[in-house]
Amino acid sequence: MTEQAATSRLGTVSEATVVVAGGGPAGMMLGLMLARAGIDVVVLEKHSDFLRDFRGDTIHPSTLELIEELQLTEKFAKIPYNPVRTTPAGSLEELNIKYPYVAMAPQWDFLDMLADEGRCYPHFHLLMDTEVTDTIREQRRIAGVRYRDRHGQERELRAALTVAADGRHSTLRAASGLPAREYGVPVDVLWFRLSKSESDPQQGIALARVSPGRWIVGIDRRTYWQVAYFVRKGGYAAVQAAGIEAFRQSIRDTAPELVEQAGELKSFDNVSVLDVRVNRAPRWHLPGLLLIGDAAHAMSPLGGVGINLAIQDAVATANILYPALLRAQRTGTPVPEKLLHDVQRRRELPTRVIQSLQRAAQQRLIDPVLRGAEFKVPPLVGVLRRIPQLRRRALRTFALGIRQEHVRTPRVETATEPVLGGQGAPRRNPA
Numbered sequence: 001m002t003e004q005a006a007t008s009r010l011g012t013v014s015e016a017t018v019v020v021a022g023g024g025p026a027g028m029m030l031g032l033m034l035a036r037a038g039i040d041v042v043v044l045e046k047h048s049d050f051l052r053d054f055r056g057d058t059i060h061p062s063t064l065e066l067i068e069e070l071q072l073t074e075k076f077a078k079i080p081y082n083p084v085r086t087t088p089a090g091s092l093e094e095l096n097i098k099y100p101y102v103a104m105a106p107q108w109d110f111l112d113m114l115a116d117e118g119r120c121y122p123h124f125h126l127l128m129d130t131e132v133t134d135t136i137r138e139q140r141r142i143a144g145v146r147y148r149d150r151h152g153q154e155r156e157l158r159a160a161l162t163v164a165a166d167g168r169h170s171t172l173r174a175a176s177g178l179p180a181r182e183y184g185v186p187v188d189v190l191w192f193r194l195s196k197s198e199s200d201p202q203q204g205i206a207l208a209r210v211s212p213g214r215w216i217v218g219i220d221r222r223t224y225w226q227v228a229y230f231v232r233k234g235g236y237a238a239v240q241a242a243g244i245e246a247f248r249q250s251i252r253d254t255a256p257e258l259v260e261q262a263g264e265l266k267s268f269d270n271v272s273v274l275d276v277r278v279n280r281a282p283r284w285h286l287p288g289l290l291l292i293g294d295a296a297h298a299m300s301p302l303g304g305v306g307i308n309l310a311i312q313d314a315v316a317t318a319n320i321l322y323p324a325l326l327r328a329q330r331t332g333t334p335v336p337e338k339l340l341h342d343v344q345r346r347r348e349l350p351t352r353v354i355q356s357l358q359r360a361a362q363q364r365l366i367d368p369v370l371r372g373a374e375f376k377v378p379p380l381v382g383v384l385r386r387i388p389q390l391r392r393r394a395l396r397t398f399a400l401g402i403r404q405e406h407v408r409t410p411r412v413e414t415a416t417e418p419v420l421g422g423q424g425a426p427r428r429n430p431a
Ligand SMILES: Cc1cc2nc3c(=O)[nH]c(=O)nc-3n(C[C@H](O)[C@H](O)[C@H](O)COP(=O)(O)OP(=O)(O)OC[C@H]3O[C@@H](n4cnc5c(N)ncnc54)[C@H](O)[C@@H]3O)c2cc1C
Pocket: 021, 022, 023, 024, 025, 026, 027, 044, 045, 046, 047, 054, 055, 056, 057, 058, 130, 131, 132, 133, 165, 166, 167, 168, 169, 170, 171, 172, 189, 274, 275, 276, 277, 292, 293, 294, 295, 298, 299, 300, 301, 303, 304, 305, 306, 307, 308, 310
């Protein structure tokens, strides 16, 4: 047992090779891959569990392939998910790929699976209910983080590399002074649950309803619909001013399947407003610090690809950095900043392309509808439907992304029964 692991069992880690802020898809995947390669890693997550409504549910074919490469297919099969095979342009079955579907899986189950697997490796430490508050700067390097533990104690954790995977409101990005360029987003999302009735369709994102002024998507979470109701940026105040009955009626008018369930919204207390952002940091690193996932580039919900992009960032980070991290762990050699730049260089192109597509869709599809226009199927969809070669290329990009990443890190520790490194996320059954 390493010294760090010993301290982490007391829940007060003070040193590690890598500290990751944020236990979302990017942070958990990176933590698992590094621990599997024998690198001492501590993931700090500010929430006490992964059970939060406002996590997306889409696991794309590229991530399903990674799950297989990490030998997690059997564990993943135990998660209740709906496979979605069709897109507006065509079916993923047309592609010659191993997993021709998007698995709509509750994200907390997916993150629990990564945490459970991580706990099989002695180098993996996950501290829940632990909020990163600042960086430690020493000799022009980021030398770790300050954090508040679950008892409210302020602490420090030193590391050869600090990774900011703390999402679109990244504390570490702000603390490090790395700027992000904001791309205006014309929409916000109102997010609430409605129950599912027996007659509701049973398949994945089965509910997408649009009428002039309204855009509603329902994610099937088996026992209930998680509903995303798009409003124009800052438009929630007007929705509230019109009153809860007007809001319920607008749901009934747009999505007839929800006529009865709309009445379940007793007040706006049942509705959360999610601030949608699209931004990108021009620079993702400083000596000793790397930003990945939404902390480097906040993604819009459109296309449901942000999770997979965050995971691809994590895999590229582990692949590129693990030899230097092993060296840092054994000899104390700092991780060269050039390697951190290599991660940005590899992942920036896919991010730029996908963000451009998301911004175009927001501006050309959703914004006009929210301003009161009729929805029109974009001409590109018609073109894709007519030209099979082009369609397959577009479907492939949607399924596997650009510059698909594969697991290249070794598995140096043999997975055993879960070890007690750090506090685990309490397991809860969400449904
Ligand atoms: C309304 C909405 C719906 C979306 N729906 C989808 C979808 O269906 N499919 C999809 O692919 N993408 C979706 N996205 C985008 C997607 O959520 C993100 O791109 C993706 O979650 C990024 O993963 P991440 O790991 O980088 O960050 P996050 O998922 O945001 O995870 C960051 C983690 O860090 C933790 N954290 C934050 N601050 C701290 C701190 N100071 N200390 C410790 N921990 C901290 C958070 O609790 C969180 O667990 C949606 C986005 C929005 C806004």
